[in-house]
Amino acid sequence: MVLKEHFQQRPIEATFSSFRSMVPLRTPSGPQQVESELEAELLEQLAFAPGTYDLLTQPIIEYATNGRARRYTPDIIVQLHASGDDAPSRYVIEVKRQADLIANAAQYAPKFEAGRVAAENVGAAFRIMSEDRIRTPYLANARLLRRHLDADPELAAFDHIRRELGAHGVTVAEAIALLRSLGMDEPDIRAGIEQAVAWRMLLCDLSRPFDDATVVCARAPGDLPRPVDDPIMMSLWDADSA
Secondary structure (H helix, E strand, O other): OOHHHOOEEOOOOOOOOOOOEEEOOOOOOOOEEEOOHHHHHHHHHHHHOOOEEEEEEOEEEEEEEOOEEEEEOOOEEEEEOOOOOOOOOEEEEEEOOHHHHHHOHHHHHHHHHHHHHHHHHOOOEEEEEOHHHHOOHHHHHHHHHHHHHHOOOOHHHHHHHHHHHOOOOEEHHHHHHHHHOOOOOHHHHHHHHHHHHHOOOEEOOOOOOOOOOOEEEEOOOOOOOOHHHOHHHHHHHHOEOO
16 A cells, blocks of 8 residues: 555644654655654654555544544554564554653643544554654664665675575674685675665664674575564554553
8 A cells, every 4th residue: 555645644844943854765655754853763764674665754544533524643654564463554653752741641642542543543553652762773773774775685795695604693793704704805795794684684683783793694595584573663563552
């Protein structure tokens, strides 16, 4: 489902005190405007997650309660690829700072209740994401590695890495040292490892900072990683809905 074909969007107007930015996305609905840094940071991570199919900001959701037509506009709606897991295939997300949630809990309660009803109306799960779930090592990893998704993976380079490393886990530094001993240039090795991680051909724990101490291992042929195991998807699954 291409989200922009099914939802109108609330325009984000520029004001003297507001934040407005365009986030470039390769998802079907294209680049999206945001009105907070937290929203932009969450979009970056969702766009990097292998389970994400499409993203849309400020979607207008029309629904009815007690016979009355209503509208609800969350910050983000995300459509996921079908996975066969029990996890939701769509999320409606409000992005708020933790201090704001605490200070204005009573004010937000009816709004979030409306969000849950609206989300249910479009077959989505409602979630609230704050900086404790957004500003994690996964954000830095997404920013470092996401650029490698702009080009098709270098399968020949990955096959060379997999052949030399096998399925055993080694650190990035060990992998670089091994491949340098075989005559490869370090910049090419590092770029190849990063690209293989970005495409989930090399697997590692992306909930921790990705650096030379990160342990990577080759994904077995035909053993596709489950999108729900990606750190940002796990965080969405566990996030508050109230």
